Amino acid sequence: MGIYGLKDEEINHVRRLLEREPNDVEWSVISVIWSEHCSYKHSRKYLKNFLTKAKWVEQGPGENAGVIELGNGYKLVFKVESHNHPSAVEPFQGSATGVGGIVRDILALGARPIALLDSLRFGPQDNLKNRYLFNGVVSGISFYGNCIGVPVVGGEIIFEDCYSSNPLVNVMCVGIVPPGGKIYKGRAEGKGNLILLVGARTGRDGIHGASFASEKLEEDIHSQRPSVQVGDPFMGKLLIEACLEAGSLEGVIGIQDLGAAGLVSALSESASRGGSGVVVYLDKVPQREENMTSEEILISESQERMILIVEPEKIDRIKNVFKKWDLEAEVIGEVIDEEKFIAYFKGEKVVDLPIKLLTKDSLEFDPPFKIRERIPMPILSKNEEKIEGFIKKLIEDIKIKEYIYQQYDYSVQTNTVLPPGRGDSAVLRIKDTKMAIALTIDGNGRYCFLDPKMGAMNAVSEACRNILCVGGRPLAITDGLNFGDPDEPEVFYQFREVVSGINISSRVLEIPVVSGNVSFYNGQGDNRIFPTPIIGMVGILENIDYLITPDFKEEENLIYLLGDLDWLSIEGSEYIKYSYNIIAGNPPYVNLLWEKRLKSFMEDIRKEKIILSAHDISDGGLLNSLLEMSFWGEKGIDITLPEVEDYERLLFGEGSGLIIVEISEKNKEYFVKKVEEYKLKAFLLGKVVRGNFKIKPYIDYPLKKIIERGD
Amino acid sequence: MRIGIVVFPGTNCDYDTFWALKLVGLDPVFLWHKDTNLINVSAVILPGGFSYGDYLRAGAIARFSPLIDKIFDFAEKGGLVLGICNGFQILLEMGLLPGAMLPNNTNTFICKQVYLKVENNDTPFLRKYSIGEILKMPIAHKEGRYYVSDSELVKLENKKQVVLRYVGPNGEIDSKFNPNGSVNNIAGVVNEKRNVMGLMPHPERAVEKLLGSDSGIRLFLSFLN
Numbered sequence: 001m002g003i004y005g006l007k008d009e010e011i012n013h014v015r016r017l018l019e020r021e022p023n024d025v026e027w028s029v030i031s032v033i034w035s036e037h038c039s040y041k042h043s044r045k046y047l048k049n050f051l052t053k054a055k056w057v058e059q060g061p062g063e064n065a066g067v068i069e070l071g072n073g074y075k076l077v078f079k080v081e082s083h084n085h086p087s088a089v090e091p092f093q094g095s096a097t098g099v100g101g102i103v104r105d106i107l108a109l110g111a112r113p114i115a116l117l118d119s120l121r122f123g124p125q126d127n128l129k130n131r132y133l134f135n136g137v138v139s140g141i142s143f144y145g146n147c148i149g150v151p152v153v154g155g156e157i158i159f160e161d162c163y164s165s166n167p168l169v170n171v172m173c174v175g176i177v178p179p180g181g182k183i184y185k186g187r188a189e190g191k192g193n194l195i196l197l198v199g200a201r202t203g204r205d206g207i208h209g210a211s212f213a214s215e216k217l218e219e220d221i222h223s224q225r226p227s228v229q230v231g232d233p234f235m236g237k238l239l240i241e242a243c244l245e246a247g248s249l250e251g252v253i254g255i256q257d258l259g260a261a262g263l264v265s266a267l268s269e270s271a272s273r274g275g276s277g278v279v280v281y282l283d284k285v286p287q288r289e290e291n292m293t294s295e296e297i298l299i300s301e302s303q304e305r306m307i308l309i310v311e312p313e314k315i316d317r318i319k320n321v322f323k324k325w326d327l328e329a330e331v332i333g334e335v336i337d338e339e340k341f342i343a344y345f346k347g348e349k350v351v352d353l354p355i356k357l358l359t360k361d362s363l364e365f366d367p368p369f370k371i372r373e374r375i376p377m378p379i380l381s382k383n384e385e386k387i388e389g390f391i392k393k394l395i396e397d398i399k400i401k402e403y404i405y406q407q408y409d410y411s412v413q414t415n416t417v418l419p420p421g422r423g424d425s426a427v428l429r430i431k432d433t434k435m436a437i438a439l440t441i442d443g444n445g446r447y448c449f450l451d452p453k454m455g456a457m458n459a460v461s462e463a464c465r466n467i468l469c470v471g472g473r474p475l476a477i478t479d480g481l482n483f484g485d486p487d488e489p490e491v492f493y494q495f496r497e498v499v500s501g502i503n504i505s506s507r508v509l510e511i512p513v514v515s516g517n518v519s520f521y522n523g524q525g526d527n528r529i530f531p532t533p534i535i536g537m538v539g540i541l542e543n544i545d546y547l548i549t550p551d552f553k554e555e556e557n558l559i560y561l562l563g564d565l566d567w568l569s570i571e572g573s574e575y576i577k578y579s580y581n582i583i584a585g586n587p588p589y590v591n592l593l594w595e596k597r598l599k600s601f602m603e604d605i606r607k608e609k610i611i612l613s614a615h616d617i618s619d620g621g622l623l624n625s626l627l628e629m630s631f632w633g634e635k636g637i638d639i640t641l642p643e644v645e646d647y648e649r650l651l652f653g654e655g656s657g658l659i660i661v662e663i664s665e666k667n668k669e670y671f672v673k674k675v676e677e678y679k680l681k682a683f684l685l686g687k688v689v690r691g692n693f694k695i696k697p698y699i700d701y702p703l704k705k706i707i708e709r710g711d
Numbered sequence: 712m713r714i715g716i717v718v719f720p721g722t723n724c725d726y727d728t729f730w731a732l733k734l735v736g737l738d739p740v741f742l743w744h745k746d747t748n749l750i751n752v753s754a755v756i757l758p759g760g761f762s763y764g765d766y767l768r769a770g771a772i773a774r775f776s777p778l779i780d781k782i783f784d785f786a787e788k789g790g791l792v793l794g795i796c797n798g799f800q801i802l803l804e805m806g807l808l809p810g811a812m813l814p815n816n817t818n819t820f821i822c823k824q825v826y827l828k829v830e831n832n833d834t835p836f837l838r839k840y841s842i843g844e845i846l847k848m849p850i851a852h853k854e855g856r857y858y859v860s861d862s863e864l865v866k867l868e869n870k871k872q873v874v875l876r877y878v879g880p881n882g883e884i885d886s887k888f889n890p891n892g893s894v895n896n897i898a899g900v901v902n903e904k905r906n907v908m909g910l911m912p913h914p915e916r917a918v919e920k921l922l923g924s925d926s927g928i929r930l931f932l933s934f935l936n
Binding site for chain 1: 721727730761763764821822849853913915919921922
């Protein structure tokens with residue numbers, strides 16, 4: 001193996017730093033750890049700018065996941081991670097191991113995983129290959145998540161041409177640490193402390209997976225199958241229980257999961273964080289296959305493995321926990337003071353490298369960028385037939401989402417108050433408290449393609465509104481950034497713009513970024529994916545009574561639009577894409593000062609419990625949001641919109657900062673006063689009724705046509 | 712009342728069941744599958760999950776766990792044994808209940824709220840419900856299509872061992888309310904002696920209105936004397 005995927009300048013940099021020629025095993029080690037996937041060499045300079053601190057943030061980026069305080073001693077641990085490349089090659093195992101991997105990140109902090117959310121992108125489903133990828137990914141997530149008993153509570157699925165053959169699979173996991181529970185760090189420290197490798201045996205799967213994820217997919221992707229790991233959720237479940245049990249005992253100093261670049265990354269990262277070094281004896285690693293080489297053992301990405309740093313006097317007790325759960329647990333080495341990564345194999349020293357070289361000294365790249373030309377909006381001819389077709393599609397979409405979420409066990413752990421596909425965010429109560437958490441994951445590649453910065457601002461502000469709409473207060477972000485090849489100047493421009501858009505929104509809205517992931521090199525051949533930042537956000541309902549659901553509640557209640565109909569725009573919308581096959585114009589303009597006032601308003605008024613239902617406006621516009629509220633509440637509406645020439649804009653146009661709310665007649669004055677107090681505006685759309693779904697003077701639909709299900 | 716919840720490797724509804732039992736005022740304890748003692752529990756619950764990863768067949772390996780022999784004796788002597796979801800599958804594999812479980816006819820995992828009709832309350836587990844009552848509980852399984860041979864089915868129905876059936880919101884028995892293709896819409900059965908019951912839906916996920924239903928409360932309350 002030796003040198004793999006490194007650039008000439010990187011090779012020379014290694015030789016300069018080391019002042020000698022590394023041996024083949026060392027070149028392998030350096031190659032995987034310096035891969036884009038592990039070293040963030042194209043992105044870390046930019047990610048440093050993020051707002052990462054707030055009163056409630058206990059751990060920002062840098063550990064296996066971010067940690068925030070919820071109150072009453074509870075802490076929430078969460079992170080999003082992508083598994084795009086493996087899923088393109090083998091969708092079932094690729095997505096399953098994506099779930100397994102992010103779950104172990106949460107577990108490494110000592111938290112019990114309580115929820116999963118997935119954000120998926122595929123090519124159009126009229127293509128067999130794309131259908132295979134879609135079905136494979138959904139069943140892979142279902143297979144792993146259901147078996148380990150962690151509910152999939154939310155997500156999004158979007159189809160676009162640009163994701164053909166290169167699906168995006170971003171999975172977010174959320175874990176909880178109860179009062180008095182310990183938060184662990186991935187730290188190897190304290191000379192003489194032992195390195196305990198636990199879980200599954202090490203095999204030859206996932207060799208060079210990290211490097212594979214750091215280059216563009218070849219046309220013949222099947223040759224890359226050996227780079228894909230194989231998941232065993234049963235083993236994953238045992239690992240969860242055993243690690244939590246071990247973590248509750250004395251003597252565990254640090255916990256680190258084995259993910260990309262296997263032992264190399266886990267050991268060097270934890271040594272780096274602990275300011276120590278490690279010496280490991282590779283013969284001691286339990287192996288699944290015969291005659292594995294030292295390189296294979298070091299860089300294998302076999303799943304369901306973790307390392308624990310354990311005090312020597314407590315080692316037997318900790319090992320017994322894993323024995324109880326029928327898992328392997330072997331001491332493979334120990335912590336040393338000298339900041340070096342040393343590995344022995346068959347009595348021979350095969351690796352002797354400075355930790356700093358592996359973790360901090362890799363070259364940073366800041367490639368050139370080039371502004372991408374905007375796509376001007378053409379003049380469209382009106383087409384009545386398409387309106388009808390689009391409405392049918394929107395109704396169909398609600399039902400398809402229901403069908404997909406049924407394949408995930410969303411109710412296990414008995415906390416899911418608002419299940420997936422039923423609201424802007426999932427809501428989970430926290431047992432033994434009055435609190436609940438709101439979780440959402442959201443992104444809009446189409447907007448980011450048209451204007452990467454504004455698109456990213458839309459993603460953050462929409463995630464924020466998603467939390468607000470269920471009665472939550474947004475707390476923190478985890479971001480999954482998906483792009484093409486960073487050495488293409490237009491791609492790097494998109495990356496820079498997206499990071500800047502996330503940054504400014506996060507700062508104005510005061511929602512810090514506490515963890516995240518970057519995936520470059522997406523796209524196959526000439527196919528370029530849209531720049532696709534995925535925003536995972538968590539929020540708190542200090543009291544579950546603040547819960548707002550999006551289903552219309554009662555006839556005669558008033559329906560208001562917070563915001564202005566003028567903000568709706570058909571440019572860049574789902575509607576023109578569907579009906580005219582056009583992706584053009586500008587995405588919705590995000591007025592962050594408005595969003596901030598809207599946030600304060602919703603955070604305040606939820607305590608008064610006068611908002612009876614709420615739903616924000618996103619894909620599909622005003623009409624789609626109203627349809628969903630009617631569908632879920634099984635109620636009709638009687639709404640009047642201004643009579644205008646461009647009514648498609650009113651019905652299907654999209655906009656930022658818009659929320660539909662239902663209030664009762666008696667709270668009308670109070671609501672209007674409150675809206676003015678926060679310098680917002682609201683427009684009375686109409687009311688909830690028993691009969692038809694009526695948007696005068698444009699639409700009159702029997703309610704039955706909307707709510708009937710095929711069963 | 713001390714109720715034992717059996718934990719196999721891969722069980723994942725153990726904590727949910729524990730929570731539900733606590734909520735109704737019972738005293739739940741976990742029984743590890745490698746234990747050899749039922750520590751004087753008044754009833755045993757085999758909770759849901761993926762025991763041994765459901766490799767081979769749901770429940771097929773779990774039945775070889777050391778504790779299973781004790782549970783078998785306990786049931787033979789009239790002790791109350793309840794199997795939920797994967798626990799139901801294990802009871803079938805143990806032969807404590809008749810029939811077998813096939814993959815859902817949708818060939819997918821299904822998680823959703825379903826309606827159930829109480830067909831017979833002449834079993835300790837359902838004594839707090841009335842015949843014909845409609846319950847709402849979630850299902851969450853991939854292998855939940857209950858199957859028995861035609862002749863066994865006749866026997867089962869005649870002896871009123873079918874206790875719960877999938878129905879519509881108003882009690883309609885129709886194939887369109889059968890989520891997984893179970894014969895005769897069967898969701899739960901008891902043994903002839905009525906002290907062993909298995910059901911695919913999750914009563915432990917239906918003990919609080921906040922989560923969508925509290926239909927399952929009385930099932931657990933039935934353990935109280």
